[in-house]
Amino acid sequence: MFFNKSDNGGAPKKQRVLPLLPLRDIIVFPHMVVPLFVGREKSIAALEEAMAQDKEILLAAQKKAKTNDPTPDDIYTMGTVGSIEQMLRLPDGTVKVMVLGKRRARIKKFVPSDDFFLCEVENVEDKYVASVELEALTRSVQSTFETYVKLNKRIAPETLMQVQTIDDPVRLADAIVVHLSAVKLHDKQEILETTDAAKRLERLFELMNAEIEILNVEKKIRSRVKKQMEKTQKEYYLNEQMQAIQKELGERDEFKSEIQELEEKIKTKKLSKEAEGRVKKELRKLKMMQPMSAEATVVRNYIDWVLNLPWEDKSEENYDIEAAERILDEDHYGLKKVKERVLEYLAVQALVRKLKGPVLCLVGPPGVGKTSLARSIARSTGRKFVRLSLGGVRDEAEIRGHRRTYIGALPGRIIQSLRKAGANNPVFLLDEIDKMSSDFRGDPAAALLEVLDPEQNKSFNDHYLDLDYDLSDVMFITTANSLGGIPMPLRDRMEIIELSGYTEFEKLNIAVRYLVPRQKQEAGLEQADVDLTENAIRTIIHHYTKESGVRNLEREIGSVCRKVARQVLKDQQQGKTGLSYRIAAKNVPQYLGVPRFRSNKTSEHDEVGLTNGLAYTTYGGTILECEVSVVPGKGKLVITGLLEKGMQESAQAAMSYIRSRQQMLGLASKSEDGEDFHSKVDVHVHFPEFVPKDGPSAGVTIATSIASALMKIPVRRTVAMTGEITLRGRVMPIGGLKEKMLAAHRAGIQTILVPRENRKDLREIPKRVLNAMRVVLVEHMDEVLREALVLSDPDAVFGKRVRPMEYVGGRLVEHGDGGEGPGEGVPTPTVEAPGAQQ
Template sequence: MAETDKDDLISLIQDDEGEIDIPDELPLLPVRDVVIFTDMLLPLFIGREKSVIAMEAAVEHDKLLFLATQKDPTIENPDPDEIYPVGTVGRILRMLKLPDGRLKALVQGISKAKIIKYTQKKNSYRVKIELIKEQAAEIISLESEALMRNVREQCEKILALRGEMTGEVGSILDNIEDPGKLADLVASNLRLKTEDAQVLLELTDPIQRLNKINEFLSKEVELSAVQAKIQSDVRDEISKSQRDYYLREQVRAIHKELGESDEKTHEFEDYTKRIKQAKMPKDAEKEALKQLKRLQLMHMDSSEASISRTYLDWLVEMPWSKSSKDYINIKNAQTILNKEHFGLSKIKDRILEYLSVRKLNPKMKGPILCFVGPPGVGKTSLGQAIAKAMKRKFVRISLGGLRDEAEIRGHRRTYIGALPGRIIQGLKQCGTNNPVFMMDEIDKIGSDYRGDPSSALLEVLDPEQNVAFSDHYLNMSFDLSKVMFILTANLTDTIPSALMDRMEIISIPGYTEEEKKIIAEKYLLPRQIKENGLHSGKSLTISPNAMDEIITGYTSEAGLRNLERELGTICRKVARKKAEGKKGGVTVTRTNLEKYLGVTKFIPEMDQEESQIGLATGLAWTQVGGEVLYVEASLLPGKGELIITGQLGEIMQESARAALSFARANMDTFHIDKEFFESRDIHIHVPAGAIPKDGPSAGIAMATALISAMTEAPVNKYVAMTGEITLRGRVLPIGGLKEKALGALRAGIQTIIIPEKNKKDLAEIPKNVKKKIKFIPVKQMDKVLAIALEAVKPKPKKKKTGKPKK
């Protein structure tokens, strides 16, 4: 590799050393980023293998070689078409071999030449050359003289602007009478682009070269003048800063002599420094400096000064440009999610998909995810796991019971004790502008005369708008587009539709008994053992049968909180025994479980009921998961009135009326007398009367209970059902099938009747649930009754027959 050191200033040989015999074939040395002119001395560093061979070949013969410039300096081994054909024959004056194997040489340009052809290309290049003779100027014309004088004057201007002009340089320029030599001297010292220098080298007419040099010199004069002005301005600014510093020091000394406090000056300097370090946007920095000037004019102990200080503290401590660097490793993130949470494969896949896209496109706007599910299923801890996987800060705020819009947007500074909203407070607390920001219980936001917080959240949770979120206290926009917002809710019913539209809903269902057992053994029990000071799993062992009994007999929930509490109760009782001196481990079995937890709290529903007339099992979906819902129907002497009890909502009452109308419309099918309804009242009751209930999905259960009571056919106790009924007996689809199925599993149900249109939802139900429960899709009420009623089955409807074909 041939490299040039441009800082070692090129000089020229002024005297002739006699004629040099130049052969027509020479070794070729390609050089980078420099064009060599005649009479130019140039230090070179040679490291490329071909270049080293060429140098050694030249030294062994007459120390002559041909120097040509590469068109592209980045190419390590240039081909012949990547080297300029016009170059300079050079003579090696001195050569030194360096310890690293490179060569350092001093080369002098002798004569211009051009490549005729390449005679060797294998180990190093050898070329056949033809010398280029310049047009001699025997008599210097008036134009040539003027050009030469102009070149000298411009050179002197440039050197004067740079502060490098000396008498020796001036005399060298004056003593050169040959136009070509003057042009080569100036060209070799100008900071020209390689392409421009090559153009000059290839010009054989000295006058043309001088004209071209004049153009370059004019541009260089302008650049040198601007550079000199910039340096002068910088020196003036430094002088002004030094003067200001000197004056401030004098003022400080005067204050010190007078015994006056200088806290105000220190405070001003501190705020100025912090404002610059905060790297705010221009409008925020402008406002901060404006407030700082106002603070300077105030008395230090005034209330207004205190308000200004608080405001400035918020401005300088906000993470305007401070971000956590994302370390996204998909395998590592998957490991963290699996370690922190069992199951939830669909949710984990969605999170890993987002992280994958984020890795490929770091500038993408963060999604607004909303985890919806019963309490205790791990919604909040899932957000923490996401932050851990991305190595971001985690911020959590609870929105439950929030009624004031100012909690989101902040209060205006005109109010006493004003503060920013909880979004800005959370960002300041974590110290970065791209945390994982979790908002818990978004379905429990309220509203009153102070405003609607959910409306204020519309701007926060809109990726197109939150790039310029405006807080009332800061009174300027803050970019929230880098924040990853995660929200949690138990139900979506109470979330405003405009807010729902901005979020991606991810449902987190309850856990099956098998999943609870695995989670309890792997996560909950080891954690409780550690927290209660038992230190080792050998201190306490819970048998599989005992764990099953704890799950079914002492807890009844979709989540895991009560299960962990019961395990904590056992651990505390064992810890007491240990503290009292008991040695050895403790084993909890189904037999001795009552010693630790007392009597069973929840008896499975199937242990309480047998197949009865007028008692159907429905399914309900609440914010704490799926539950079985018993519907009772009784016939009383009366005048055909419908009595509905059990604190049912309007929709459920309408379902009861629709069920009764269906039964009356099909009296013939079920062998019911027409006078039946005139002499009897019908009472429909849904137990747990203290709990409000509503929704259309109990329609077919109500119809089954009614028809069971009328026909005296018992309803199979192992069959549950869910679906909306129409007057014509059609079964319409419902929601929350997975949660209802889990509730049915806990109650010991073996068969669930579902609407035909909910058949697609069976894909979401775990395989172990489908092994234990049989799901039967139906379209009409006739099939529901055929499955649910044990003794009497309805007669099939007679089909209308057309006229016989002839």
């Protein structure tokens, strides 16, 4: 007889509209009571709607549990109409609800609703034909479930007693499938969607038999492991269980299989003759060893390292000069010298096809783009990029590796990096090479001598490999903040390219082209209308950063972008859209606070004994103020500040020069007891800013301050100077001129005094800087004093000497002899200044 079964306590409506609760990893069947924890806003709204009506809600499972915001296509169309028995709100905002499944239902269509899923459902009636076959199937299912419960210890015996009392074939399958925890979600959904009770029981019978077979195998494995554990120690439990599983699946000799794989790899891998012979010899040793022995592990690791190195594997290089130049210009602004060197290398490589890898050393202050430039070189040449930081490395084995006799031995980081790159011709960046140190474990700088020597690195020998490895195709690039930390033999093997600091114009271009777009992207402002004006960027450069590079500039721009992002989000949450955000110079303090630096470091007035010097540090050029005070005393010279020995000796030489020129400077007044001025006063030389200062470049600064203090004549505040003097007053050449002139330009200096022998270095000064300043080339201290001191009649003090050469507006002007004659004071024809960089 055919039945339509509906156990819902009454005759439900055929179709009705109910809220929907999507379920994850669970399916609710009719007559099933289950607690649910609901956290999604839509789901909570659906529960509240059901509670407001008749407490009925449709429970349907999601096809994928990981979907946080499901759509109608993500939800199964067959579900269960349930009744909310209990609902409790928890402190964390979630809702615990107890639901009772009542009947199967199918979603006909979704009704539009913004707050929760609302759908029109149709009740699905269970049907079955009472027969002897159905009765037999029912008993078989009950018997099979009894067997399953005996094998699965996690099901309580009371559950079996409850199931055995159910003789209704419609409810039996729903009551059993709930307890089959190993059955997958889609199989349970299939049972839910099956309306024929007989077919539902048949499918359940198949699933239980499959689970029983798996449980029998697990029981057999556990039994075998238990017997083996009785004969061996308990510590080998996991290993024995693994062996039992392998016996169940079939015997496999892993060691023999591994040997065969290594033999095949040796045949196909391109190795050097030495490496091929060595690895075959090691493989023969491995065959004669016990697989689990320590020696076999060492040999196996060695063979793996040799076979995984890129002996002949090379990435295809790009020889398109125009494309490489375009890539370098896209990634970096300026840096003309290093770009030219890379393009020269590519041109030669394209012609000869085999060139020993060059070793470039990029030296410059932090933040000028040394590391990122190496990445751009790799991209422009088509090579892979490898970076190795040498900061703090003090062990020679970090470079050459450990010998295999040591426990845990590994190759050096050079070989490790090449294995990671997978190519034998990468761009290899050795970062912070000046930060290495040495201790009792060796000197890593000495180990790098072989790596970076083009004549030796074609046969680099790592202690672990004990094989010659060819590094001649690797393009090595090193970076350093200063050359002082690099040993001379290592420096001799590299081509030094100095990267000085950026000018204000270059910083502005870098910020507009690279920093602002990158920080806007990182702050999520790509779609927002945000405009950081050029004047605002200039304000950040002048008042919030003090550096040669652009690292702090990018950090400050990022801070502005984050604050703008906060404002954008706040406006969006308030419903304000389409707004534009413009950050002008006057608005910068609102984002970054009170300005940290003055744009002009020079004094506001011409002062006696205060001179603007120039210094070069590892962080670029800087203004170095020198103060001198004269007090009554006994001719003592006091020098204070963070000064090295060389600077103190410069002060002694400057004082000796002043004493030798006392007659000309008007300091030779005699006292009654016959003592000179230098025996009556003490001279105190002080450098206020506590930055380490060394190197021969402050002699003229100290001498000018002493002369000004003794003569009581102010020094021009718009003048800065650099150079060292001898006892006779000759001005000696200095280093770091470009960095010093950039610092003077940032500080607003109008005139800079430079040793005449440094005239050749003016070619490296950007034209924009050279045109904005007056550069005076001096060769004697008298010329320095003539330019620096505020004198009404310089000729009265120094005589009509030949005035020095100078660059005004970027053009050289050579003044004639100051004496009588037709050429008096007439400048010679001007010539172009040597500054070539833009």
